[in-house]
Amino acid sequence: MLAYLIRRVLITIPLLLGILCLSFLMLKLAPGEPTIIQQDLQARATGAQRETLRQLYGLDKPIYVQFGRWLWRVVRLDFGRSYSPDGRPVLEKIAERIPITLGLNLLETVIIFSLAVPLGILSATRQYSVFDKATTVFVFVGFATPDFWLALLVMILFGVQLGWLPISGLRSLNFEYLSFGAQVWDLAAHLVLPLLVASVGGLAGLSRYMRGSMLEVIRQDYMRTARAKGLAESVVVYKHGVRNAVLPVVTLLGLMLPGLLGGAVIIETVFAIPGMGQLFYQSAFSRDEPVLMALIVIGASLSLFGNIAADVSYALVDPRIRVAKRREV
Amino acid sequence: MTAFDHISRRGFLSLLGALPLAACGRSESVQESAAAEEGPAYGDTLVQASIGDISGLIPNITSDSASHEIGGLIYANLIRTDKELRPEGELAERWDISKDEMTITFYMRHGVKWHDGEDVTAEDVDFTFRYMIDPKTPTAYGEPFRQVRRAEVVDRYTYRVTYEKPYAPALLSWGLWILPRHILEPAWKAGVDLRTTRQNRFPVGSGPYRFGEWKTGEKIVVEANPDYFEGRPYLRRVVYRVIPDQSTIFLELKARNIDLASLTPIQYRRQTEFPAFLKVFHRYQYLSNSYAYLGFNLLDARFQDKRVRQAMAHAINKQEIIEGVLLGLGRPAVGPYKPGTWWYKDDVKTFPFDPERAKALLAEAGWRRARADGILEKDGKPFSFTIRTNQGNAVRQQTAEIIQRRLRAVGIDAKIHIVEWAAFINTFIRKKDFEAIILGWGLGLDPDQYEIWHSSQTGPEELNHISYKNPKVDELLEAGRRTFNQEKRTAIYGEMQEVLAEDQPVIFLYVPDALPVVSARVRGIEPAPAGIMYNFIKWYVPSALQRYTR
Numbered sequence: 001m002l003a004y005l006i007r008r009v010l011i012t013i014p015l016l017l018g019i020l021c022l023s024f025l026m027l028k029l030a031p032g033e034p035t036i037i038q039q040d041l042q043a044r045a046t047g048a049q050r051e052t053l054r055q056l057y058g059l060d061k062p063i064y065v066q067f068g069r070w071l072w073r074v075v076r077l078d079f080g081r082s083y084s085p086d087g088r089p090v091l092e093k094i095a096e097r098i099p100i101t102l103g104l105n106l107l108e109t110v111i112i113f114s115l116a117v118p119l120g121i122l123s124a125t126r127q128y129s130v131f132d133k134a135t136t137v138f139v140f141v142g143f144a145t146p147d148f149w150l151a152l153l154v155m156i157l158f159g160v161q162l163g164w165l166p167i168s169g170l171r172s173l174n175f176e177y178l179s180f181g182a183q184v185w186d187l188a189a190h191l192v193l194p195l196l197v198a199s200v201g202g203l204a205g206l207s208r209y210m211r212g213s214m215l216e217v218i219r220q221d222y223m224r225t226a227r228a229k230g231l232a233e234s235v236v237v238y239k240h241g242v243r244n245a246v247l248p249v250v251t252l253l254g255l256m257l258p259g260l261l262g263g264a265v266i267i268e269t270v271f272a273i274p275g276m277g278q279l280f281y282q283s284a285f286s287r288d289e290p291v292l293m294a295l296i297v298i299g300a301s302l303s304l305f306g307n308i309a310a311d312v313s314y315a316l317v318d319p320r321i322r323v324a325k326r327r328e329v
Numbered sequence: 330m331t332a333f334d335h336i337s338r339r340g341f342l343s344l345l346g347a348l349p350l351a352a353c354g355r356s357e358s359v360q361e362s363a364a365a366e367e368g369p370a371y372g373d374t375l376v377q378a379s380i381g382d383i384s385g386l387i388p389n390i391t392s393d394s395a396s397h398e399i400g401g402l403i404y405a406n407l408i409r410t411d412k413e414l415r416p417e418g419e420l421a422e423r424w425d426i427s428k429d430e431m432t433i434t435f436y437m438r439h440g441v442k443w444h445d446g447e448d449v450t451a452e453d454v455d456f457t458f459r460y461m462i463d464p465k466t467p468t469a470y471g472e473p474f475r476q477v478r479r480a481e482v483v484d485r486y487t488y489r490v491t492y493e494k495p496y497a498p499a500l501l502s503w504g505l506w507i508l509p510r511h512i513l514e515p516a517w518k519a520g521v522d523l524r525t526t527r528q529n530r531f532p533v534g535s536g537p538y539r540f541g542e543w544k545t546g547e548k549i550v551v552e553a554n555p556d557y558f559e560g561r562p563y564l565r566r567v568v569y570r571v572i573p574d575q576s577t578i579f580l581e582l583k584a585r586n587i588d589l590a591s592l593t594p595i596q597y598r599r600q601t602e603f604p605a606f607l608k609v610f611h612r613y614q615y616l617s618n619s620y621a622y623l624g625f626n627l628l629d630a631r632f633q634d635k636r637v638r639q640a641m642a643h644a645i646n647k648q649e650i651i652e653g654v655l656l657g658l659g660r661p662a663v664g665p666y667k668p669g670t671w672w673y674k675d676d677v678k679t680f681p682f683d684p685e686r687a688k689a690l691l692a693e694a695g696w697r698r699a700r701a702d703g704i705l706e707k708d709g710k711p712f713s714f715t716i717r718t719n720q721g722n723a724v725r726q727q728t729a730e731i732i733q734r735r736l737r738a739v740g741i742d743a744k745i746h747i748v749e750w751a752a753f754i755n756t757f758i759r760k761k762d763f764e765a766i767i768l769g770w771g772l773g774l775d776p777d778q779y780e781i782w783h784s785s786q787t788g789p790e791e792l793n794h795i796s797y798k799n800p801k802v803d804e805l806l807e808a809g810r811r812t813f814n815q816e817k818r819t820a821i822y823g824e825m826q827e828v829l830a831e832d833q834p835v836i837f838l839y840v841p842d843a844l845p846v847v848s849a850r851v852r853g854i855e856p857a858p859a860g861i862m863y864n865f866i867k868w869y870v871p872s873a874l875q876r877y878t879r
Contacts, residue, residue: 030751084384087524096545152576160584167584168577170547173376173568173877272572274382274546281573282381287751 005312012304019300020074020293024067027289070293079294084286090294093279100170101268101275108195109256112202117246119203120210124218124245125237135207142204151197151270158193166190168272194271198264206249214245247314254310258302369853371553373870374566374877377589378578382546382571385524386532388506389461390468399569402551402865403534404506407435407454407488410774412857412864414670416500420449420507420535430495430813435503437486441558443509444539451488455480456510458490460517467524473502495811497818498777509533537562537866546571563853563869566877585609588848594656594724597844610846613856616669617843620662621725621769623716623732624795624835629764631712638833640690642680644739645732649682651839654727658844662837664826665770665778669858671815672776674823677830687739698740705740713742714764719753725767728838732767759789761796767838776822779806782834797834850874 059066073080079090123132159167166172172186217223218241226236268277276295283291379395388400408424411417418424421435441449460466461474476499479491492499512533516526523529532540537557541550549569553562570587572578579596581587583606592601597612623645625632632638647661666673696705696712705712716732718725726747733743743765748757757763770781780786783806784798805825809818845861847854853868854861870876 081525087385087522087529093545148574152580155577155580160580163584167581167586168572169570173374173548269573270577272547272570272574272577274544274571278546278573 004315005308008308008311012308016300016304020071020297021067023296023300024070024293025063027287027292028063028066030287074293074297079297080290082283082291083288084283084291090290093291094276094294094298097274097276097279100273101277104191104194104198104273104275105259105264107191108198108202109253111195111199112206115199116203116206117210117242117249119207120212120249121214121237121242121245123207123211124214127215135211139204139208142200145200147197147201147264147266148270150200151193151267154193154196155270165192167193168270170273194267194273197271198267206252209252210245210249213248214241217241217245220244251310251314254306254308254313257306257309258299367871367873369563369867369869370872370875371561371563371869372565372872372878373850373875374568375564375588375848375851375868376568376570376586378570378572378581378587379549380571380573380575380578383543383549383569385529386540386543387508387523387529389457389470389508390466390524392469395569399549399551400506400532400534401536402538402567403532403536403540404508405441405449405534405536407437407503407505407507408500409504410501410859410863412855412859414774414859416504420454421503424500426500426813430811431493432489432491433499433503434483434487434489437488438558439486441535442556443511443535444533444554445509445512447509447511449507449535450485451482452485453507453510454488455482456514456517457505457508460508460513460523461505463517470505473498495813497810497813498773498775500813501773501775504774507535509535538567541566557866559866562866564851564865582610582846585848588851590846592844592846594654594658594841594844597658598656601846609849611849611851611854612844612846613854613861614658614842614844615856615858615860616660616667616840618667618772619769620665620667620772620840621728621767621838622662622835623838624766624768626761626763626765627796627798627834628761629714631707631714632764634694635832636690636694637696638836639680640687640694640739641736641741642833642836643683643687643690644741645735645836645838646682647838649735650728650731653731654724655839655841659839659841662840664829664837665772665781666776666822666826667772667840670776672819672822674826677826679830680833684735684739691739691741696740703740704742711742712740713744715744715746716765716767717746717748717753717757717763718767719750720747721750724841725769729767758794761789761794776818777806777810779810782806782825782829795834799828799832799834801828802832850876 061069070080077091081087081089082093119135123135126132155167158165166189170187170190171183172178172190175183175186178186223236223240226240227233231240265277265281267273268275269281279291280295282288283295379398381393381395383396383399384391384393385396386400386403388397388404391397391400406419407421408416409419418438420437420441422438423436425434425436426432427434435451435454437449437451437454443449458474458477458480461468461471462477473496476492476496477490478493481489483489490499509528512528513523513526517523530543534540537554537559538551539554541552543549548571551567553565555561570581572581578587578590579600582590592612597614601607601610601612623641625638627633651657651659651661660668663677663679664674668675691705691712694707696707699706700711716729718729726745729745733745736743758766780792782793782797782799782802784793784800784803786793787796787798802825805821805828809821809825812818812821843860847861850870851868852871853864855864857863
């Protein structure tokens with residue numbers, strides 16, 4: 001197991017390098033540079049001034065020199081400063097947004113899992129029932145609905161027409177002046193719509209996955225054995241069935257890891273939530289390379305780590321795989 | 330002069346929609362009509378929205394309009410323009426221009442304080458000047474200051490600058506945010522990038538509002554400066570909420586959570602034209618400071634013939650574009666200036682919509698109808714070209730489509746290519762790899778447009794990207810810069826407008842309207858040629874209508 005783990009981690013290093021190299025190259029190949037965005041068509045900006053900016057950022061050097069320099073700094077965990085005129089350290093810009101995105105996504109994950117698992121089980125055990133069919137319809141609608149559109153609809157309904165919930169942002173303007181209880185209430189009210197919209201898509205996918213997994217388990221021999229032993233149906237389904245069926249779904253958590261920090265670009269943009277997704281969006285539009293590359297490093301590392309975690313957790317929880325690995329080693 | 334592509338409008342911000350948060354100090358139940366006209370009162374908060382977070386709070390080195398707007402509340406300028414767009418003093422009480430028009434002497438107000446209590450003096454102006462001309466300063470606004478030959482602090486409140494030659498845009502270039510020397514100079518001298526200083530996050534200015542707080546990606550708050558030398562602003566607080574999505578801003582506006590925003594033509598005509606909205610918001614409409622044009626690459630032999638450009642001017646129906654795309658909210662442009670400014674000439678040659686005249690002019694220029702598909706040709710080549718414009722600007726894309734149809738009617742085949750902004754500028758404009766473009770110019774407060782029309786400005790990094798070269802225009806542009814005399818300049822720029830109208834180096838399409846909307850509880854707004862924001866510190870909410878009590 002340990003040898004397997006070490007090998008997995010070592011393989012990741014060239015993979016990560018490859019990802020970074022490609023991302024860097026693509027950023028550089030995309031037309032436009034940060035200096036354009038900063039002074040596009042300023043009548044009184046001259047070529048000399050643009051050159052000043054290019055030198056300041058080191059953009060006048062060949063790409064491989066830029067990449068080498070950048071990589072050497074990243075190895076020492078120095079992501080540099082943002083190209084945007086605030087010039088703040090990249091890590092600082094990212095750090096202040098992590099709690100928001102992380103909190104939001106953890107909540108979202110909890111909601112999705114706590115709804116998708118029972119939904120999947122019920123659909124599977126009552127396959128082709130009205131409930132199953134209704135869920136199927138809901139799931140396909142949920143899958144097919146674009147986030148931003150749904151967001152606008154619920155904003156119009158609950159925010160403008162009914163006026164029950166705040167439309168955007170995380171806090172009210174007078175947040176500082178509220179009592180603690182009111183602050184919690186305020187925050188919760190602001191989270192309802194974004195969480196609702198964010199959960200719909202994920203819920204649709206995961207409940208399908210759970211249903212499929214459960215259907216497969218139900219047909220297994222050990223289920224028949226359990227029934228043959230005379231166990232109550234609920235024990236058969238929930239003890240023998242669900243425990244096995246939930247395994248592959250739980251390993252999905254590992255794959256969701258990068259998403260937890262990456263943030264949802266669309267949700268955060270539409271609801272004006274200052275998280276990582278929004279930072280990515282803004283950095284992409286302003287060609288803020290240091291921030292973009294830092295976000296890519298984080299995203300890529302988390303994805304790779306999530307993959308390892310998924311593999312390992314699978315190996316840990318599933319005896320069959322554990323045996324297979326041992327034999328292999 | 331920024332291109333007006335990068336939409337940067339405010340919406341506004343607000344308290345919770347309708348959650349039962351009675352305790353939070355919202356006195357909104359008092360209705361507009363009730364507590365009417367009791368005169369100016371201090372207090373309340375004005376909420377706006379910005380599509381992007383600001384990039385910093387030293388506006389001299391930023392270029393996004395949200396930073397400039399907020400910077401404009403926090404910092405005072407040496408001079409500014411009044412509601413008629415005439416120069417007037419702000420930190421400078423008055424100024425003299427020497428007889429030879431080469432020297433400007435500014436006499437500053439005494440007793441103006443920085444927000445931290447220090448005096449504002451000529452030393453601050455001098456520091457700002459030296460910072461602007463420092464080649465290491467990442468600013469796009471340094472050029473006018475490089476024309477200064479000598480700058481001197483005459484005494485504590487007198488500052489004098491001398492130019493190589495008379496330079497008319499000089500005066501308005503001092504509409505410059507003055508930075509606090511006592512805070513920034515040590516860092517600047519030590520070679521520190523000022524963007525990394527505390528001032529860029531927690532600025533000390535001398536303007537009507539003091540910095541309050543900046544929550545990254547969420548909001549920026551400024552508070553009225555009770556010691557502002559023109560009097561304390563009535564609105565106690567201004568909040569800019571960062572809302573990166575246009576639709577969300579509009580919904581927040583409709584829910585009355587934003588007090589000031591800018592509408593699009595479709596929002597103005599179709600989505601706010603009902604009593605419930607008009608009761609709680611006042612809408613304004615006036616010409617904006619910009620125009621849109623169809624430009625040609627004049628290095629291309631086909632477009633070098635003036636008759637061809639004139640023919641296209643006749644072929645395009647500007648009124649139809651204004652009706653169809655701007656929903657009537659704009660007016661046809663006949664030259665590169667905003668109607669109503671002192672330098673605008675309204676009796677230049679125009680090219681009314683006249684397809685027959687267009688066809689005649691094209692025939693005169695040698696374009697023959699010889700092909701089955703009706704496209705004109707010359708020397709065996711069909712008259713076919715591509716109009717490029719940038720992505721994300723629906724108005725321009727629709728304009729391109731209307732133009733395409735009209736050109737087709739006179740036998741010209743135009744294709745449309747929509748390109749992402751950065752790629753558009755870098756790949757096509759800079760490399761002069763285009764045939765025709767639809768773009769706009771934002772207009773400055775001075776008629777000088779040397780950078781756009783002078784033949785010396787056609788380099789890849791420069792702004793005469795259509796490569797227009799006309800010795801007469803060059804001469805007029807040079808002359809216009811060399812005198813401060815308004816009469817002479819009116820004549821010079823008038824003549825230039827005649828030449829441009831005859832030449833049609835670009836086809837001037839339209840001047841769109843600005844469409845701001847402000848909460849009806851705000852009083853004291855007086856639209857003028859400068860727009861509505863010029864008297865912002867005089868805006869107020871009668872005390873009975875105030876919504877945010879804290």
